Structure formats: C-alpha cells, structure tokens
Amino acid sequence: MQPFTTVTGPAAALPAANTDTDVIMPKQFLKGIDRSGLDNGTLHNLRFDATGARRSDFVLNRPEWADTRFLVVGPNFGCGSSREHAVWGLLQLGIRAIIGTSFAGIFNDNAANNGLLLISLEPGEVHTLSTLAADPARNRLAIDLPAQSISGDGGPRFAFDISPLRKDALMRGLDAIGTTLDQAGAIRAFEARHHAAQPWLVPHAR
Amino acid sequence: MSPRTLYDKLIDSHTVARLDDHTGPGAEVLLYIDRTILNEYTSPQAFSGLREAGRKVWQPDAALMVVDHVNPTAPNRNAEMPDAGGANQVRYFGDNSRDFGIELLDVLHPLQGIEHVVAPELGFILPGMVVGAGDSHTTTYGALGALGFGIGTSDIEHYLATSTLRYRRMRTMRVSLDGALLPGVTAKDVVMALIAKIGASGATGYAIEFAGEGLAALSVEGRMTICNMAVEAGARGVIMAPDQAVFDYVADKPRAPKGALWDQAVRYWSTLRTDADAVFDREVRLDADEIEPLVTWGISPDQAVPIGGRVPDPATEPDAARRKDMQRALAYMDLAPGTALEEVTIQRAFIGSCTNARLSDLREAAKVVRGRHVAAGVRGMVVPGSSSVRRAAEAEGLDRVFIEAGFEWRQSGCSLCLAMNDDVLEPGERCASSTNRNFEGRQGAGGRTHLMSPAMVAAAAIAGRLTDVRRLAKQGA
Ligand code: SF4
16 A cells, blocks of 8 residues: 655546446456456546547546546545445546545545545535636645645645544555454454354354 | 443444544444455455465355356356456356355355345344445345445455454434335335435445334335445445344244254344434434335436426526536436426336345235236346245246246346346336446446336336336236
C-alpha cells in the first residue's frame, strides 16, 4: 500500500448521485484472479463508447484532466456490490483521494484497505470543490493528510475528519494483517473462551 | 450495564480487542468472525495475497466455498464455464480449496447454489453468529439472528489469515413493521418500501434491526428477503432477533447442533434480543397495511412506486441534482414522465437471485402462472436459488407448472441477477426481475431492469407488461 502524505494534482467532478460499483468497474472486468490491468475497466462506460473509442467529452479524457489525482463526487458514491476491483481500478487510474458528502460502507473500507483516501465534507464544501474541479483553469487541489486539509489554487481551504487509526495506517502504508497477527495470542485466547461458552459454534471438519 | 441493542450485544460478545479508546459508533475493534462464505469472483486476490505472504488460513473449517456467480444455468449444464475468465476463476477456486483445506461446493455439486441461499439451508449459519463475507448481500443472515455484513477482498484476506476483522462500530437503526400486510403484498414489497422511504443511502453507516408484529408474522424465508435487500438502503449489517420460527427453521438443517447441544443453544439464542430501554440512533416505522406491491422505474433501487402509479416527472423535483439524476434514469430506462407503470411492456421476466429464489418464492410465482401462459414476445426464466431448492420444487411439480406456462426451468446460480455468466439482457431489452439491483447495465449493457416481487414478475410475464398481481389473482383460474 502506497503511503499517503501530501498529494497535489488535478481534480475531476463526477457529480451524479449513487455512482455504484457496477459503474465504477463493470462486470466484464471482474473475471481475473489478480489485481492487475483494471485501469482500463475503471468507469469504462463513461470513458469509452460501445466501439471502445474514447469519449472525448468525458472529463477524464480531456487534456486538462490528464493525470487526475482526485475525484469530487456526488452522494452515496461506491454503493452496490462489494467488489474491491472498483478501488483497485481507481488507484490504477491514478486516483489517490475522493471527496464527497457520503460513501457507501463497504467501498469505504475497501478504500481504507488500499490507501485510497475518502474525504467526507459538507454539501456546500463539496459543491465549492466540485465547481473548482470542473474549471480547467482552477482544477488543481492539494491534500495534506497530516494536517487534514484540502486546498484549492489560491482559493478555499477545508479541514476534514479522519479516524486516527485510518490516518496512521494511510500515512505509513501499513499491512493490516501483519498488525493483527501481532495479536495472534489474544485471538487464540478469545476463540477458546468463545467456543467454550457457545460450543455449537465450533466448526466441524468435513 | 446500560441497556443494549442486539447489535451492541453481538459486537460486544465478538470483540477480541479494542483498537482505540472510543466506545460508541465509529469505535474500532478487532472483531471475531464466526463464519465466512467465499465465491469465485471476489476471493481470488485474497488467496493470492495469502500465497504471496506465505500465510495460512486460521480456521479453514469456518469457511465454505461456493461457485455461484460465473457458472452457467443451462438446464443440461456440465462443468464447462461460458468463458475463459470464469473458467480460470473456477479453476483457481478449486486450487485454493485444495491448498488451503476449505470445503468447496463446485458447479456440479448437489448442494451448489447462490451462497446466501445455500448457507442457511445447510445450517452453516446459526443465530448469534457474526458473519462477514465477500458479498454485499451477506446481510441475508440477519433473518436467522446472525449479524451479517459484506466485506471486500482485502478484508476477506484479513479474515482468512486471522478469523477477525478490524471493524468500525455502526450506528443503529430500528425499522419497525407495524400491523399486518394486505393480501398480495410480500416481504419484497416491505423492503422496497423501506428503501423508497429512506433512500439508497438512508441506512449508510447504520446497522439495521428489523422488529415489529408485522415482521413476526413473516416466514423466515420472507425475512431473508428483507435482510438481503436492506443493503440497497446502504445498511452495513442487518439483524432480527431470532424467535421460535427461526429455531424451527434451523432445527432440521444438516449442520445444526443436535441433542443436548441444541437445547443449550436454544436457551442462549432465546436471550438474543434488544433490551427494553435500549436507544437506537434512528427509528423508522413502516405501516404494513399501507404497503402496496412496488416496482422500480429508474436505475437506483429507491426509484420505486406502487404498481398503480406513474413514472414521476423530473420537472416537479425542486432539487437540481436530483432532477438531473431522474432525467438520467428516465433516459436510460426509455420512459416518459407520467407513463402509467402498467402500460410498460417487457421482453424478459426473471425469477431468481438470493433475494427471491427460495422455495416459498417459487411457490408464490407458480400460483400466479398455473394454467396460464407467458405472453408472446416475452422470454421468462426461472433460476432456483440452489440445487436443493430446485429438487424440492421439482418434488412438488413446480417445474412442470413453469415449463407448461412457457418459462425456462434452469439450474441454480446468480445468473441474470448480475449477468456474469451467459445469461444477459440484450441492449434495450426490458426485464421484470425479482432481483435486487436495477443499476445501469447490471443485467447486461443497455438492459433495463424493473425490480419487483417474484409474484409480480410472474404476473408481468403473463401480461406482457408490468401489472398488479392482485388483479390477475382476482381474475384467477
Ligand atoms: S444472486 Fe445477485 S445479489 Fe445475490 S449473490 Fe448473486 S449476484 Fe449477488
């Protein structure tokens, strides 16, 4: 997981509500067994037409949004299926953070597990950033995770909240499994107590 | 101790360690997970991660692997997958089962089916469990008194390696169903009414407990429909207090505890309820007798109206962003504002999915189609939720009812619910569907989905257009 500290770059606005994970990563890109090669699938039907040609009017295909690092999105982004491919694909496309009013729960956890920063702000603040992101002359943002702030070119600056645990994990690019396995003894002790209290929970070998 | 909700009790009783010094919603804990179910499309990268790190599965017997998303459902299917990608996933799934020692229900296994249908019918899920699995509809298990929630692939890997998840406590919402449902109104309509009322993100950040007399009157399978689809309101975890109906449902399942262990378990399960004075972060009430059969008109599950209603007019929506979303939905669905839903003609009818393909669903649909025939120009498919459901339905002769009415009677799997196999809508085709998601392209690029109950799908197939199943029932055979 790539650590996140301070990232600067263009932002693109995707203001539609309920952008689901079927839209972010259509099902034809879910047939792999590894994480690679998903950048092509990301937002595929928005970026490409039925013949596979780039839609020149879609924001991420326009030259002013080459190297987009951030998305400013509508409410309930990432709803629907649990497919983590959506997050892998966004990262492979170069997206490092997404700013919106609300994110779906599983998507939120998937993002945290892969170092994709999700930032929830008030609707008015998101609107301001969305307007900036839609303006090719002013679409660059800087996100400072240690300071928990987003700033636009010579413009507004917003503070954001993040849980200290997630912040720390993102900044250090931590491997969650390794961290948890440091507590293997506690897990084993819990499991023994839990199964003694509810012996019907002990899974049986088949 | 202060009064607690059932959700709080289950989280507390499964907390291995606290990860921060918070206690309420938002607090992070290391949560013990009792069971998981794995499918072939969200799990491969989790196993690859284990392989790369040289890690083992902590508790292989607590997991079950089920092929359901990519397999064919053709009546005479063999083990061949429709495409190379799916074949590769199924092959790797088998390798992972063997190498990590996890039980596998492969495509031709007699117990194969959609994971959320198979796990309860095996007795693999029991009340009081916490179940995290790599599919959003893991919420289904709430109906059995087990807290179920979906997780992504990184968390599958974390679970496999540790039997735990790093978990953030949700806020709690109680949804009470007061009164009794009217005839012809089903569990599917209840959950669609909830989603229409609170919106597709109305329960984001919440775990829902369903309660109320209307709920107690529903069958356990009906309750599964509600818990299953509650995730479409954003719920991250769903629970219902287990009652006698649940104990009766679980009792004869092959992997349920037996004898003295059963008695001990039921004594404990009977304590699994919310304390009288416990406070929820949000309360929602649904009047059961106000709920009508619903259908969706748009591309989000909350875009639903009663079947007697009309396609709404974006011009009357004051909020500009919402107006735009409605316009986009109507353009995709090729519907004009003000159109009566009952005038909308269909080309496809699908009875299937983990929401609505259990035996009781098939019985309800069969009642509607018995002695009738699918309208000209409509292709109707019935895909039982599991191979066991299929056999049970055949034992009752339901297959004959469907086949004689002109439906295809198929093998089990996710099928047209997400069209990852060869069951897909053609661009522009309109489908009455007993599934849970009407997203753009969900059932095939350019396909148009109307969600409704299985009985309503059956009625639509017969009429060739969306129609009120209650009217068809009156004209009854
Ligand atoms: S039937 Fe549909 S919703 Fe259920 S697990 Fe399969 S794809 Fe997901």
